[in-house]
Amino acid sequence: MTSTAEPRPMRADARRNRRRVLDAARVAFEEGGAEVQMEDIARRAGVGVGTIYRHFPTKQALVDELIDEWLADGAANAAEALRIDDPWEGLAHFVRLSAEVMARNRGLRMVFGDIGLLFDENTGHQNRELHDNATRLLARAHAAGTLRADVGLREFRTLMCGLAMTVSLAGPDERRLYADVFLQGLHT
Amino acid sequence: MTSTAEPRPMRADARRNRRRVLDAARVAFEEGGAEVQMEDIARRAGVGVGTIYRHFPTKQALVDELIDEWLADGAANAAEALRIDDPWEGLAHFVRLSAEVMARNRGLRMVFGDIGLLFDENTGHQNRELHDNATRLLARAHAAGTLRADVGLREFRTLMCGLAMTVSLAGPDERRLYADVFLQGLHT
Amino acid sequence: MTSTAEPRPMRADARRNRRRVLDAARVAFEEGGAEVQMEDIARRAGVGVGTIYRHFPTKQALVDELIDEWLADGAANAAEALRIDDPWEGLAHFVRLSAEVMARNRGLRMVFGDIGLLFDENTGHQNRELHDNATRLLARAHAAGTLRADVGLREFRTLMCGLAMTVSLAGPDERRLYADVFLQGLHT
Amino acid sequence: MTSTAEPRPMRADARRNRRRVLDAARVAFEEGGAEVQMEDIARRAGVGVGTIYRHFPTKQALVDELIDEWLADGAANAAEALRIDDPWEGLAHFVRLSAEVMARNRGLRMVFGDIGLLFDENTGHQNRELHDNATRLLARAHAAGTLRADVGLREFRTLMCGLAMTVSLAGPDERRLYADVFLQGLHT
DNA sequence: GATGAATGAGGCTTCATTCAT
DNA sequence: CATGAATGAAGCCTCATTCAT
Missing domain, CATH: 1.10.10.60 (Homeodomain-like)
Incomplete structure (x- = not known):
């Protein structure tokens, strides 16, 4: 605002x-x-x-600010990923970078218990840029035929919440494995 | 007396x-x-x-009881899955049944924020039967060469925590999709 | 009643x-x-x-009953003491018997914190017989000139509350000593 | 820091x-x-x-603080009493001052019901100075042959608990009497 | 009559937020 | 502006008492 x-x-x-x-x-x-x-x-x-x-003004406001920073990081990562020409590699890059961000913000997840809520329509937490960039990343991969057709933006987001949980339970050197498993699950 | x-x-x-x-x-x-x-x-x-x-005696004790019931359900599901001869199909069956249980207990996840903690060594929440049955399900799939070799019990558990998060955000008819994506990620 | x-x-x-x-x-x-x-x-x-x-009907009623029994024991002790001819010996006997009763009822003292309150005008706890017998025990000792003149029934009762505290802190074999010290303090 | x-x-x-x-x-x-x-x-x-x-941090902690102040007052009184050369007069002075302190803290007694517990080994309520000064007051009186030989520190303390009860039931102008009766009981 | 499960007012304590220093 | 002391609504839990079995 x-x-x-x-x-x-x-x-x-x-x-x-x-x-x-x-x-x-x-x-x-x-x-x-x-x-x-x-x-x-x-x-x-x-x-x-x-x-x-x-x-x-409020504890919640402090949390909100942290979330906004988180989403901004995500948006930047998505932008960076879009600069990779290969659609699947771009998506993979985004997922791997996101794993880092989500791991760093594991505390926030615990605050909410439910990351999904953060991206809900009712909370004020939308990052237009993140939304747009993610949409394009998925569209490119769909077009290239490398991303499962039944995984749209909504499904992708929901799955990412799961990945957030997983990586936040894992050590730094395990994140790569979990991102890979995740990506394999998305591939056609 | x-x-x-x-x-x-x-x-x-x-x-x-x-x-x-x-x-x-x-x-x-x-x-x-x-x-x-x-x-x-x-x-x-x-x-x-x-x-x-x-x-x-305590709010926590009530939560603990719910968790134990959750794990007991999991153990029963794993036992049922073991009765399926095909190793991969058995594992898949367990994952799908678990998705239901995890979705039904989504509230508990929010209580902890961190399901992983539940399966921690320091909490009293171990279900021996679940542990044993899951170990055997994985071993069978590994032996059959259908499960990624780099996913052991620990990794499987961590990934399942992610699936728990995902299905708890999803509607009833989406769980099957998420279980499938999950399983595809695990397959060799 | x-x-x-x-x-x-x-x-x-x-x-x-x-x-x-x-x-x-x-x-x-x-x-x-x-x-x-x-x-x-x-x-x-x-x-x-x-x-x-x-x-x-009430926890308090149960306590009240115990107190009444206590006072009834005291009355009986005082009656027994009055059967001793020597005034001072009679008083001494009463004090020693009372020490036993008070020790046995130490728990009640803790319930009230303040035994004195039990003998208060506002509580229902008066035992006419105890009151009368004690009055006569003191009167005899006063008449014999063996009891301090500045210790009347009121003072005696107050001092007995102190003795109750003391003996309830003491072991069974120490009560006699405390009763003796008490009596020495009362003697002219 | x-x-x-x-x-x-x-x-x-x-x-x-x-x-x-x-x-x-x-x-x-x-x-x-x-x-x-x-x-x-x-x-x-x-x-x-x-x-x-x-x-x-706790209701109990508040009570503890009051008790410590009580004991500190006692220690100061004992120190003051030790400055009186005559052993018996010193002891008497201590008893009289203590009667005041105990009367002022009657509420605390009711909290515990059992003052004796306060001076127990298991509670954190020991005041070294009070203990030492009281020991010396008694030793002097014993040496002078004015204090009953069968009343040591332990017995003195137990008896003082009784006095505490008594004076806390008495009005301000009666305390002197009760202290005198008490002292007479202790004298050889 | 006896039992012990159910009740719920009330107590101690926590913690986000406000405000005097 | 910064500080941290003060506030008090709200939560967990206890326990005397009631009531269904």
Whole structure:
């Protein structure tokens, strides 16, 4: 919602604090699951709770911001994947990059329990760019005849939620295997 | 005081209430996620909170019971699958049946956020029979050369957690598709 | 309140249950302090909670009954003490017997925290006979000049509450010492 | 994070609130016995329940703090008494001062029902200074031949618990009498 | 009559959020 | 602006009492 009309440049230290809070929150959610408390996040960030509330009106708002960052990462990954000419390789690249992002954000998944909800129509979490890029990645693969025809955007998204679960349970060096199994499942 | 430590037959109405609580809890977790309140569960079950606590000392104990039932269902499914002679068909049957069980227990997944944790060494949730039967299902498929060699019990379990997430986001008629994609990913 | 007009003879087993409950309660209060639960008492008595409620409408009523028994014991002790001719020896005998009773009822003290309250005007716990006998015991000792003049019935009672505390903390073989110290303090 | 583990000076208002809570709790326990509720204490202190829990993690912790203050008062009284040269007068002074402290803390006694428990080995409530000073007070009196030889520290403590009960039932102007009777009982 | 399962008001405690310093 | 102390609604659980078996 802060697309244009920047209200105010924000002081350097304020921006730094904001960043620290977001990073601390991501780590905290990862270690503590859904029940991390604002005090924990504040302590990790090295600030007082009050400072968090200066930047985020609500705990939920803080979580929302993390999700938006997650989706933005996804959009960038999809864009990068589109630069690969081969349709299937592009899709595979996107899946592998996404596995990393999803693993890094495993804490968020635990907050919601249900990643799927994040991409739901009722939540405010849509990233147009991600949506568009993913659509094109799938379309190219469909056109090339390498992606199962019965897997559209909706199915792909649902399956990706499963992959998110899987990779978030796996160690860093296992993610590649799981991405491969996943991709094999999608191939015609 | 009953000499040989009989677990006591339990009055008919008590057993019925216990069952109602478990069923109500499953539904409640499904609709309300992890934060359902004991009062909610009680209301759905048509009993007072006290009755829940007579049967389950703790909210967690109630959840644990549901999980144990889940695993027991899994064990039974695996046993049924073993009765199918063809190794791959047996595995496929187990995966499809499991998709049903996992979908029915989607609420529990949300309670934990992390199903993987359930099968952790540190939690009390192991079902020996499920473990043994699954091991044999995989061994048969490996011997027949139909299952990817790099997918052992651990990997299978991790992947199943992903499938649990996927099917719990899907409608009843989509589960078959997701199970198929999953199985295709596992095949050599 | 059940002086005359016995409502009904009460069946033998009913009377026995009543007795068992009272005894179980005394022991339970002693071991568990004020927070013993009705279930505990029932278990110790070997009956169901319902049976307790058949005999005592309220937990408080059960406690009241125990207190009344305590006071009745005290009255009997005082009567016995009055049969000793020597005034001081009579008083001493009463104090020593009381030490036993108070020790046996230590649990009740913990229930109230404040034995003094038991003898308060606002509670229903007066035992006329105890009151009268104690008055006479003191009067005799005062007349003989062996009891401090500044210790009347009120003061004596207050001091006895202290002795109750002391002996309830002491082992069986220490009670005599504490009673002696107590008596020495009262002597002229 | 303050390198040398400073206990932190604590903000002025925080310290004041902590004090208010302790004082309110003392009064509340006195009036309401063991079953005072945290809400009551909070209301009396003019703070919210949360504030109590910021200072004391548990109701029990609050009680513990009051007990420690009680024992610290006792230790100071014993130290003061030791400055009196005459052994018996020193002991007498300690007993009289203690009567005041015990009366002021009558509520705490009711919380436990059993003060003796407070000085038990299993509770964390020992005050080394009180223990040492009391030991010396008794030793001096024993050496002077004015204190009964069969009353050691243990017996003295047990008897003091009785005095605590007595004075807490008495009005302010009666305490002196009860202390005198007590002392007379201890004298050779 | 006896039993123990069911009830539910009420207590202790937590934690997101607000506000004085 | 930053801090962390204060707030209080809300949740889990207990236990005296009631009631169906």
